[in-house]
Amino acid sequence: MRSVDLSLRVRYSETDAMGIVYHANYLVWFEIGRTEFCRVAGFPYRSMEDSGLWILVTDVDCRYRRSARYDDEILVRTTMPELGSRIVVFRYEIFGPQNVLLADGGTRHVFADSSGKPRRAPKEILEGLERFRSAGS
Amino acid sequence: MRSVDLSLRVRYSETDAMGIVYHANYLVWFEIGRTEFCRVAGFPYRSMEDSGLWILVTDVDCRYRRSARYDDEILVRTTMPELGSRIVVFRYEIFGPQNVLLADGGTRHVFADSSGKPRRAPKEILEGLERFRSAGS
Amino acid sequence: MRSVDLSLRVRYSETDAMGIVYHANYLVWFEIGRTEFCRVAGFPYRSMEDSGLWILVTDVDCRYRRSARYDDEILVRTTMPELGSRIVVFRYEIFGPQNVLLADGGTRHVFADSSGKPRRAPKEILEGLERFRSAGS
Amino acid sequence: MRSVDLSLRVRYSETDAMGIVYHANYLVWFEIGRTEFCRVAGFPYRSMEDSGLWILVTDVDCRYRRSARYDDEILVRTTMPELGSRIVVFRYEIFGPQNVLLADGGTRHVFADSSGKPRRAPKEILEGLERFRSAGS
Numbered sequence: 066m067r068s069v070d071l072s073l074r075v076r077y078s079e080t081d082a083m084g085i086v087y088h089a090n091y092l093v094w095f096e097i098g099r100t101e102f103c104r105v106a107g108f109p110y111r112s113m114e115d116s117g118l119w120i121l122v123t124d125v126d127c128r129y130r131r132s133a134r135y136d137d138e139i140l141v142r143t144t145m146p147e148l149g150s151r152i153v154v155f156r157y158e159i160f161g162p163q164n165v166l167l168a169d170g171g172t173r174h175v176f177a178d179s180s181g182k183p184r185r186a187p188k189e190i191l192e193g194l195e196r197f198r199s200a201g202s
Numbered sequence: 203m204r205s206v207d208l209s210l211r212v213r214y215s216e217t218d219a220m221g222i223v224y225h226a227n228y229l230v231w232f233e234i235g236r237t238e239f240c241r242v243a244g245f246p247y248r249s250m251e252d253s254g255l256w257i258l259v260t261d262v263d264c265r266y267r268r269s270a271r272y273d274d275e276i277l278v279r280t281t282m283p284e285l286g287s288r289i290v291v292f293r294y295e296i297f298g299p300q301n302v303l304l305a306d307g308g309t310r311h312v313f314a315d316s317s318g319k320p321r322r323a324p325k326e327i328l329e330g331l332e333r334f335r336s337a338g339s
Numbered sequence: 340m341r342s343v344d345l346s347l348r349v350r351y352s353e354t355d356a357m358g359i360v361y362h363a364n365y366l367v368w369f370e371i372g373r374t375e376f377c378r379v380a381g382f383p384y385r386s387m388e389d390s391g392l393w394i395l396v397t398d399v400d401c402r403y404r405r406s407a408r409y410d411d412e413i414l415v416r417t418t419m420p421e422l423g424s425r426i427v428v429f430r431y432e433i434f435g436p437q438n439v440l441l442a443d444g445g446t447r448h449v450f451a452d453s454s455g456k457p458r459r460a461p462k463e464i465l466e467g468l469e470r471f472r473s474a475g476s
Numbered sequence: 477m478r479s480v481d482l483s484l485r486v487r488y489s490e491t492d493a494m495g496i497v498y499h500a501n502y503l504v505w506f507e508i509g510r511t512e513f514c515r516v517a518g519f520p521y522r523s524m525e526d527s528g529l530w531i532l533v534t535d536v537d538c539r540y541r542r543s544a545r546y547d548d549e550i551l552v553r554t555t556m557p558e559l560g561s562r563i564v565v566f567r568y569e570i571f572g573p574q575n576v577l578l579a580d581g582g583t584r585h586v587f588a589d590s591s592g593k594p595r596r597a598p599k600e601i602l603e604g605l606e607r608f609r610s611a612g613s
Contacts, residue, residue, distance in 0.1 A: 076507065077355055077356065078361050078363060078507060080355050081351055081352065081354050082351065082354035082355070082358045082359075082409050083256065083258075083318075084358075087352050088229065088262065089229035089233075089352060092225065092226035093226055093487060093489045096226075096487065097487060100487075100488070109547065110547070111546055111547040121220075122225045123265065123266050124264070125262075125263065125264050125266075126261070126263040126264075127263075129258075129259055129260050134522075135522055136511070136522040181220075181222075213367060213370065213371060214374070214493065215367045215500060218488055218489065219493070219496075219545070219546050224488070224489050230352045233351050233352060234350055237410070246410065247410070248408075248409055248410040271385075271493070272388075273383065273384070273385040357592075359592075362503065362533045362536065363500045363501070363504055364500070366503065370500075398537070398538070399499065399538050399540075400536065401535070402534065403533055403534050403535070403536075406592065455494075455543065
């Protein structure tokens with residue numbers, strides 16, 4: 066199963082009074098991960114949105130194992146374990162310095178039109194994503 | 203089981219380009235919910251932190267059912283379904299206008315000292331929280 | 340000149356690794372202040388937006404004097420020192436516990452249509468806001 | 477005067493219901509810009525903090541000229557027009573696609589110890605920063 070990696074650095078704004086990254090920001094990193102996954106797959110999310118295909122989040126889960134600090138280099142690794150004509154599932158692993166696993170989690174989505182009504186994704190996009198996600202990386 | 207309600211209004215900063223509340227902000231609302239729960243229970247989270255008891259998030263999940271918009275009035279309902287000497291679990295329901303359920307989810311936490319090392323919560327706090335959470339509201 | 344007050348509590352998500360509120364969040368509080376100002380004046384910002392009148396930020400400034408901490412009660416005091424058919428200016432004072440001034444600043448805005456093109460505000464709204472802002476509080 | 481450039485992509489979380497980047501996020505980009513400036517100058521902000529030198533924001537201003545959208549590539553250009561033993565000033569220009577200037581602004585800071593008390597910056601850091609900022613880029 067294909068995985069796509071993205072690097073980022075912890076921003077000061079992402080930390081909290083515990084001195085570590087505020088937990089909700091991992092969901093933001095997940096979003097950056099799936100944006101990159103779609104871009105590398107040849108279907109930038111913004112283009113999909115412009116063509117009337119929106120991807121709404123219906124479920125999210127995250128397990129936190131270690132904390133991250135300001136200015137740490139973070140690696141977001143994203144896979145797409147499930148894809149259907151109406152839904153798509155992403156999984157994420159977040160690594161910190163020395164490749165330590167900080168957190169992992171997933172998001173489930175439905176395809177929708179710009180008004181938020183569920184719809185099927187176009188065949189061309191489904192086939193392209195399917196080919197990409199299932200290939201070796 | 204006791205529940206504690208808190209009201210808030212959607213901020214412009216909490217919306218995204220879909221015109222709705224960005225999904226990670228529900229985790230922020232969860233946090234406000236448990237802050238209020240602890241305050242009403244007589245154990246303000248800030249006081250616990252000042253006394254050396256930190257409550258770290260280890261797991262979070264959320265299911266999104268409907269979307270919220272700028273300036274909507276939101277109700278956050280919080281319960282504490284599980285409490286041990288080392289862990290605590292909160293559940294949340296997020297309601298929008300006309301009492302529509304927008305999302306629900308949960309967070310699991312460990313008690314820790316200020317360095318992040320797991321510890322037991324003091325007996326007095328555990329007994330106080332236990333009495334509060336299990337009482338009728 | 341009329342001022343409108345709004346109270347809020349510092350959220351954990353608003354703090355940073357210095358243990359205080361991250362400075363950009365004061366701009367969010369400014370926004371909440373002007374939302375409340377417009378609401379109390381009888382012209383909720385969301386209604387203006389729904390009717391095709393958008394208020395875009397063109398300038399912002401803020402001076403930070405003291406810091407705020409998690410769970411502090413904050414008072415946002417908003418005035419509207421300038422109003423024209425094409426622009427509007429707000430000023431803000433942010434107070435912390437014991438009425439200490441934490442920060443003050445301002446924002447300048449242009450009226451625009453939903454596409455972002457500058458426009459004049461409707462006479463009815465201008466007159467209503469003018470009457471409100473210049474009255475004693 | 478030396479300038480340091482940093483590239484980033486607009487995150488979905490940074491947009492708002494107007495479909496553009498929420499204005500307070502430009503302050504976050506300013507912060508990323510000065511973090512990069514200090515790193516390139518040889519004085520990573522995190523190292524300064526670890527050695528007991530904190531840089532607190534006392535003033536910020538920003539002028540917004542054009543808006544940015546989700547997934548736009550952004551360039552943050554940072555300079556340090558003023559440096560003293562007790563204060564430092566940064567200026568920023570934010571460019572969008574096609575090198576269009578989106579916004580520019582500045583921040584003023586005081587040096588402080590970890591308790592927030594003003595202090596002088598060490599001579600070694602001042603001389604290093606001075607040499608770097610005034611050199612041609």
